Amino acid sequence: LTNSQHHGGMVLVNHHRRYTSYLLHAGDEVIFILGEEKENKWLKPSSKKLNIVFEQKDYLVINKDAGILSIPSRYEDSDAVVNRLLHYFQQQKQTDLKPHVITRLDRDTSGLVLVGKNAVAHARFSKMEKNEFIKKYHAIVHGNFEEAQRQGTIDAPIGKIDTGVKRGVVNNGQRSVTKYRVLDQVKGASLIELQLLTGRTHQIRVHMQYLGHPLFGDPLYGIKDNFKRQALNCFYLEFDDPFLEKRQKIEIADPIDMEILWKNLISNEL
Structure with a gap:
């Protein structure tokens, strides 16, 4: 509100212009006029x-x-x-x-x-708090998970490990938490669902590398392969709508390139 007032916006109380220090009373009519964005x-x-x-x-x-x-x-x-x-x-x-x-x-x-x-x-x-947003991802990763590891929570701090963009699990990093579960496996590859409980840069990519299962198409954190980009798709988003005061849930299918990759991995196993 204060920022809006500095950019041409104003507040009218009972049709008179007032400022943020003004004390409201029961029954006051308040109108907000937003300034034009730069x-x-x-x-x-x-x-x-x-x-x-x-x-x-x-x-x-x-x-x-x-x-x-x-x-x-x-x-x-x-x-x-x-x-x-x-x-x-x-x-x-x-x-x-x-x-x-x-x-x-x-x-x-x-x-x-x-x-x-x-x-x-x-x-x-x-x-809104970060935990009010639910973001779920599908990823295709290298390697297979043991039975006891097919779902879990990764709680490992992430921070910079050099002067570039690369991150890693480091003792003095920010707390980073990712939930995951394996949806399907073929020889040498797994399809997994992940949910971010924190939002760090490259969090899923770093945590999958930390588990020893880097994403396909992610040479920065894993194995060089023929997939053209990291095999990671945000397929689900859930949040509180602050305007309609209801919970919104949105889900999409994975893109064709990831579908083709997974089908090819299945075919290679047969």
Whole structure:
């Protein structure tokens, strides 16, 4: 609210402008007028494909393809999820909307991403505790699990291990917790479901390496193979809708490249 007032917004109490220090009384009529969000001059719309799976007035959920950034970077500023949403809003004649990514994914991870359409949505979702979001993933990993290890919880701290982007399990890292269960196994590979209980950078990739079962397509943390990206897809997202005051549950199928990989692994076993 204070931030909004600094950017052209205001609060009216009984039709008179008031500030955050004003003491409200029972029966007061309060109207919030939001200031216009600042436009990022350097942010360019992208007309490339965008797969929207769920949409409400203040937010939407998209199915992000692998190979696309959630948020543009200094070096790649023209074709992230945010750029595609800018174009979508323009096509919908809603140029006042500005995308705010709430649950981002790594570039080469596919799946569900929650995006606010305005600063209010971003603020309301950001106030929610991490455990109010349930994010589930499917992954295809190298190796097989012993019977006693086919489901469990990994509680191992993650931190930087060099000056680059790579992370690892380190004693002085941040607490990181991942639940997993094996769905199916073939010779030399396993299909697993994972749920993040914390949200660290590269958490699933690091924890799978820690267990000795790195993801297919992830040379940074595992074995070099022929899969073109890490075999990881966020297929399920559950959260409290702060606008409709209901629980939203969204689920999608895994992308075709992961389906083909798993079918090929099954065929190789036969």
